[in-house]
Amino acid sequence: AAATESAEGGEVRGAAASQTSDSNVVAVEEVIAARGSIPISSRYTTTRTLESEYIIEKKVVGSGMSGPVQLATGIDDNQKYAVKSFKKKGLSSRKRQELKSEVEIYLSLDHPHIARLEMVFESEEEIDLVMEYMAGGELYDRLSKCKQYTEALAADTAYQMLLAVAYLHAHQVAHRDLKLENFLYEKKETNHLKLI
Structure with a gap:
């Protein structure tokens, strides 16, 4: 598949390029046909609204090309989301x-x-992406606050980063915006890293 630059500035590969409708950006049927390994259609809707399932909070937890990334709370599960x-x-x-x-690849x-x-x-009018909320903050921020970083912790951090990148490459996806700010910790009290 041809590479394209994502909305966040990084290049992505994969997912079919044709659209099924002039009004819809996402062609979820193509993602299911191409990947099909995880539930995809249940995570995409044109009939329900963001506000019917999430309470959008005033807190801004990040920023991107589209503007602020806001914190939200799931009405059904009371979990936090970005x-x-x-x-x-x-x-x-x-x-x-x-x-x-970007959306089709992320869904897969x-x-x-x-x-x-x-x-x-x-x-x-719009597309709303509800992402897993990474409450632990950026790897960059955590490293800049550390006075010491053990070799074991550095090895574990690098290992987690490489696992994420290897998974993307195995699925023909090139992130192209790999930086410390795009690796976030799941929680403040853990060292579990995830790539955004």
């Missing part, structure tokens, strides 16, 4: 294709060291 929203109006065909590719990924795309809500 939400990225993209307005479809005004997206160039190139940016639309990048977003399509399932690895303990890659942050999970939990849900995609697509309407005529």
Whole structure:
């Protein structure tokens, strides 16, 4: 599959390039046909709304090309999530294709060291991506606060990073924005890293 640059600035590979509808960016049927290994169709909807399933909080937990990444709480499970929203109006065909590719690839990924795309809500106006919330912060921030970093902890950190990258490469995906800021800790009290 051809490589494209993701909406976050990194290149991604994989997922079919054609669209099934002029109004929908994501072609979930193509992702299921191409990957099919994990439940995908249940994590994508054009009929339900973000607000019907999540309470969006005022807290901004990050930023991206689309703007702020906001904290949300699941109504059914009371869990915390990170939400990225993209307005479809005004997206160039190139940016639309990048977003399509990023979402379709993310839907197909399932690895303990890659942050999970939990849900995609697509309407005529926008796409909302509900991501696993990584409460532990960035690897970069944790390293900058450390006065000492043991060899064992450094080895474990590098191992987790390489597991994520190896998984992507095994699935023909090139992240192309690998940096310490894109590796996040699951919780403040653990050393479990995930790539975003």
